[in-house]
Amino acid sequence: MSRNKQLRNLSLSGPYLFWIIGGTLIPLVMMLWYGLTADDGSFTLANVLAIGEPGHAKALGQALLYSAISTVICFLLAFPLAVILRKSKMGVKGFILFVFILPMWMNFLLRTMAWQVLLEKGGVINGVLTWMGLPRMRLINTPGAIIMGMVYDFLPFMIMPLYNVMSKIENSVIEAAKDLGASDWQVLYKVLLPLSVPGIVSGVTMVFVPALTTFVISNMLGGGKIFLIGNVIEHEFTVGDNWHLGAGLSLVMMVFILISMAFIAKFDKNGEGNLI
Amino acid sequence: MRKRFFVFLLIFSLFMCACGADDGGDQPEVPAGSNVVYVYNYGDYIDPDIIDMFEEETGIKVIYDTFDTNEEMYPIISSGSVRYDVVCPSEYMVEKMLANGLLAEIDLDNVPNFQYITESCRQFAESYDPGNKHSIPYTWGTVGIMYDTDYIEEGSITKWSDLWKEEYRDEVMMMDSLRDIYMVALKQLGYSANTTNEQELREATDLLIAQKDLVYKYATDAIRDFLLNESASIGVIYSGEVLYCQEEDDSLVYVLPEEGSNVWFDSWVIPANCRNKENAEAWINFMCRPEIAFKTFEYIYYATPNQGAIEMIEEEYPEFMDNMALFPDEEALAKCEIYHYLGSEADQMYNRYWKEFKAY
Numbered sequence: 224m225s226r227n228k229q230l231r232n233l234s235l236s237g238p239y240l241f242w243i244i245g246g247t248l249i250p251l252v253m254m255l256w257y258g259l260t261a262d263d264g265s266f267t268l269a270n271v272l273a274i275g276e277p278g279h280a281k282a283l284g285q286a287l288l289y290s291a292i293s294t295v296i297c298f299l300l301a302f303p304l305a306v307i308l309r310k311s312k313m314g315v316k317g318f319i320l321f322v323f324i325l326p327m328w329m330n331f332l333l334r335t336m337a338w339q340v341l342l343e344k345g346g347v348i349n350g351v352l353t354w355m356g357l358p359r360m361r362l363i364n365t366p367g368a369i370i371m372g373m374v375y376d377f378l379p380f381m382i383m384p385l386y387n388v389m390s391k392i393e394n395s396v397i398e399a400a401k402d403l404g405a406s407d408w409q410v411l412y413k414v415l416l417p418l419s420v421p422g423i424v425s426g427v428t429m430v431f432v433p434a435l436t437t438f439v440i441s442n443m444l445g446g447g448k449i450f451l452i453g454n455v456i457e458h459e460f461t462v463g464d465n466w467h468l469g470a471g472l473s474l475v476m477m478v479f480i481l482i483s484m485a486f487i488a489k490f491d492k493n494g495e496g497n498l499i
Numbered sequence: 500m501r502k503r504f505f506v507f508l509l510i511f512s513l514f515m516c517a518c519g520a521d522d523g524g525d526q527p528e529v530p531a532g533s534n535v536v537y538v539y540n541y542g543d544y545i546d547p548d549i550i551d552m553f554e555e556e557t558g559i560k561v562i563y564d565t566f567d568t569n570e571e572m573y574p575i576i577s578s579g580s581v582r583y584d585v586v587c588p589s590e591y592m593v594e595k596m597l598a599n600g601l602l603a604e605i606d607l608d609n610v611p612n613f614q615y616i617t618e619s620c621r622q623f624a625e626s627y628d629p630g631n632k633h634s635i636p637y638t639w640g641t642v643g644i645m646y647d648t649d650y651i652e653e654g655s656i657t658k659w660s661d662l663w664k665e666e667y668r669d670e671v672m673m674m675d676s677l678r679d680i681y682m683v684a685l686k687q688l689g690y691s692a693n694t695t696n697e698q699e700l701r702e703a704t705d706l707l708i709a710q711k712d713l714v715y716k717y718a719t720d721a722i723r724d725f726l727l728n729e730s731a732s733i734g735v736i737y738s739g740e741v742l743y744c745q746e747e748d749d750s751l752v753y754v755l756p757e758e759g760s761n762v763w764f765d766s767w768v769i770p771a772n773c774r775n776k777e778n779a780e781a782w783i784n785f786m787c788r789p790e791i792a793f794k795t796f797e798y799i800y801y802a803t804p805n806q807g808a809i810e811m812i813e814e815e816y817p818e819f820m821d822n823m824a825l826f827p828d829e830e831a832l833a834k835c836e837i838y839h840y841l842g843s844e845a846d847q848m849y850n851r852y853w854k855e856f857k858a859y
């Protein structure tokens with residue numbers, strides 16, 4: 224390789240290298256370093272094993288539970304929509320997608336704050352209820368409110384990969400199934416569902432992982448009453464001022480991310496379920 | 500290849516360090532020996548007219564900078580990157596600065612107006628600044644309960660344990676900060692808010708867990724807004740917020756609970772590396788003058804430690820005299836405590852119990 228070519232290659236890949244090193248590699252190394260050392264700089268696994276302490280384990284359990292529930296709800300909402308989108312005409316399809324993607328253009332914090340206004344004791348929903356002569360409901364600061372917020376915020380991440388993978392299923396495949404005597408249900412269960420597994424896996428991870436690690440939603444819609452593992456980590460990095468413990472617990476969360484990546488690699492070999 | 504990668508990494512990190520290091524305050528250079536005083540105070544914590552009055556009267560030029568948190572101010576003073584003559588930190592930060600030798604002794608002969616500081620404030624200040632030699636209180640306040648008399652009968656809440664009553668389910672908002680919420684539980688149990696006894700902390704944690712189902716929300720600054728928009732009717736709040744809230748909604752009442760509470764101070768101190776100590780003392784003396792302390796009160800609405808100013812408030816605003824946010828009940832005040840730094844081991848213990856309570 225000539226010197227010139229080398230220089231050109233370096234200048235082209237430079238920004239990317241800079242980004243990867245600055246945005247991923249250095250933070251990751253720092254997290255590992257903080258997570259595996261004690262205050263005096265000596266090596267320790269205590270920060271990682273601290274996940275077993277009652278407070279942490281409970282927070283992790285709650286986070287797993289809430290994110291699992293919201294992932295299931297997201298799937299139940301998104302799958303029928305993807306089937307509908309598959310069949311819709313171009314214009315209708317574009318419009319439905321637009322409606323679901325539109326909120327994503329607004330700031331995520333702002334959208335969550337809007338839910339606060341809706342669910343608050345003196346908020347919009349309770350205002351309508353009292354106006355109709357019905358008793359007020361306790362909506363905000365409950366597990367339900369948090370799951371609601373997770374579903375609302377992460378639903379587009381389930382819809383996109385499902386839609387993507389399903390719109391690629393050829394009509395002839397379904398026609399063939401019907402020719403061979405399959406009922407509508409059988410087409411759904413035996414053809415559409417198995418063929419969209421890559422999209423499902425990718426959608427599930429894209430909802431599950433961010434829901435598992437969120438602390439903003441639980442803070443804003445949980446009124447500080449519900450403490451997820453994301454809140455623990457946030458606390459350690461801010462008020463708790465214990466970066467070692469925060470990084471150690473983040474490493475535990477990394478395990479979940481790695482598991483998800485392994486899942487995607489196994490089921491979505493061709494990258495069909497990718498967002499774009 | 501590997502070698503080149505490391506060189507790259509090194510250059511990159513150096514670049515990042517250079518970016519990070521360049522945010523120390525820039526101070527307009529005034530030749531040493533000229534008549535100036537560098538003041539470093541909380542943002543929006545003084546009537547701007549007072550600065551002009553001081554300059555006019557003494558001929559000392561004031562260079563006034565502000566900070567938002569004690570934590571932001573501390574490294575600037577300790578690194579000596581900018582040398583201020585007079586700073587206004589909170590009491591726990593005074594304690595820390597004192598322990599690290601960052602404060603100069605104030606010559607009280609140059610601050611005769613110190614005589615106006617009330618006896619009870621001097622006593623509290625003794626606990627973080629023995630002998631009142633390094634700090635002079637500017638404002639002070641307590642943590643208490645504010646409730647809405649439109650929904651709750653006036654006088655029915657007088658102590659912390661009232662917040663555990665079943666009848667106030669979904670009405671109570673607690674402070675979402677570790678020291679403040681443990682203070683509420685510890686004081687109710689009759690323990691010190693600065694305890695390092697694990698058994699007492701265990702009991703306080705259980706008490707907080709027992710209350711959790713009754714609480715509407717744990718929040719900090721938002722409590723004020725939720726009381727004002729009537730989402731809930733009882734909230735734990737800093738006394739400094741009270742007059743603002745009452746101006747918006749006069750049905751709000753503040754009480755300092757019988758069991759005692761936390762009391763905090765913001766005080767003037769002189770950093771050891773100051774350049775114009777006498778000017779700094781002139782500034783502090785000026786701020787302690789009753790008329791000026793009164794003017795400060797009228798602007799920021801925080802309780803004043805100045806006896807002269809208190810007498811002027813009595814005259815001008817008699818309606819404030821029974822306001823517990825400004826003039827708390829002596830008996831309850833006697834049970835109040837300053838927060839002390841407890842050491843990193845105790846900090847971690849608090850953190851552990853706090854997380855258990857939060858995750859419950």
